[in-house]
Amino acid sequence: MQPPSLDASMPLQPPVEPGSLEPSALSAPCPECAARVSSVPVEQFVYAIGRLDVRFPSLGIEREYQQRERALTDLQEPSRTARIRAVLEKNPHLALRMGYLFVVDGTAVYALSPAGGHLKESLFAALTHADDKDHYCTLIGRTGGFAAAPAYGGLLLTSVTADQLYDFSLDEWGQRLAGIAQAALKSRKIEATHFDTVAKTLFRELCATPDNLGSADGHRALNYLLVQHPGLFLAAAERRDHVLDHVETRMAPTAGGRRHVVLVLTFLDRTTGVPERLYCTVDVTEEWPFVVGAHPSGTPLGFAPFVETAVTLSA
Numbered sequence: 001m002q003p004p005s006l007d008a009s010m011p012l013q014p015p016v017e018p019g020s021l022e023p024s025a026l027s028a029p030c031p032e033c034a035a036r037v038s039s040v041p042v043e044q045f046v047y048a049i050g051r052l053d054v055r056f057p058s059l060g061i062e063r064e065y066q067q068r069e070r071a072l073t074d075l076q077e078p079s080r081t082a083r084i085r086a087v088l089e090k091n092p093h094l095a096l097r098m099g100y101l102f103v104v105d106g107t108a109v110y111a112l113s114p115a116g117g118h119l120k121e122s123l124f125a126a127l128t129h130a131d132d133k134d135h136y137c138t139l140i141g142r143t144g145g146f147a148a149a150p151a152y153g154g155l156l157l158t159s160v161t162a163d164q165l166y167d168f169s170l171d172e173w174g175q176r177l178a179g180i181a182q183a184a185l186k187s188r189k190i191e192a193t194h195f196d197t198v199a200k201t202l203f204r205e206l207c208a209t210p211d212n213l214g215s216a217d218g219h220r221a222l223n224y225l226l227v228q229h230p231g232l233f234l235a236a237a238e239r240r241d242h243v244l245d246h247v248e249t250r251m252a253p254t255a256g257g258r259r260h261v262v263l264v265l266t267f268l269d270r271t272t273g274v275p276e277r278l279y280c281t282v283d284v285t286e287e288w289p290f291v292v293g294a295h296p297s298g299t300p301l302g303f304a305p306f307v308e309t310a311v312t313l314s315a
């Protein structure tokens with residue numbers, strides 16, 4: 001780009017004295033720069049609990065799949081998704097072209113794209129158990145735009161790049177949480193069978209919340225605690241005479257610009273109806289949430305008593 005040339009016919013502008021420009025003129029960016037900055041998309045993360053399903057993106061791929069399925073004469077898998085896994089394992093060219101869906105509470109909500117080959121086994125394991133009501137899959141990833149509707153049976157879905165997939169059964173999940181909370185269960189005299197029953201019941205109920213798609217910060221915090229942290233279930237198992245009445249999430253202001261979600265549990269005494277509130281704070285700034293205040297060598301298991309500290313100022 002050539003520098004502008006001076007023309008004798010152009011009127012000369014008087015020199016600008018230092019300090020004569022208004023502050024707004026010095027600090028305000030040009031309209032083009034401002035538009036460029038505002039158009040930079042903010043990366044959105046997903047931490048969702050559900051199940052995996054597949055669609056054939058075209059008629060040709062569906063027919064190719066049917067031919068490859070017929071060629072496997074020893075195929076005896078009972079469920080649809082288990083049969084699909086068996087065919088895709090033998091035919092990688094089909095595995096790369098299938099339309100993978102993430103289903104939350106029976107509704108397809110995300111078009112899933114694995115971030116790399118390291119997710120191959122996790123993807124196939126999630127497909128195998130997709131029809132098992134006691135198996136779940138945790139999706140951790142980054143959202144993109146809308147996926148092509150024809151490739152997913154006409155569904156308009158948000159695309160998600162999956163960085164991690166965890167397939168697990170409720171029994172495996174319960175055993176792992178009980179192992180983490182073993183010392184707390186012993187000190188609080190909570191039977192392992194009681195903890196297991198309470199944990200599984202609450203997990204099923206909270207996963208079935210209609211609007212929990214795992215994309216909002218509050219839902220990401222809740223889903224992280226459901227999958228990774230025994231504190232919520234310890235609190236419920238310890239309060240035999242209470243019922244969990246309300247789960248609330250609040251954004252907490254921070255000095256460093258990180259996003260913190262305060263998850264508040266409200267338990268009601270079955271006899272008196274007196275509420276008891278407990279809380280835990282989760283950092284959701286990045287793709288992988290974590291409990292705030294956790295020591296590097298371990299995570300606090302319990303929820304702390306919650307006291308409302310809002311101050312109302314009057315004129």
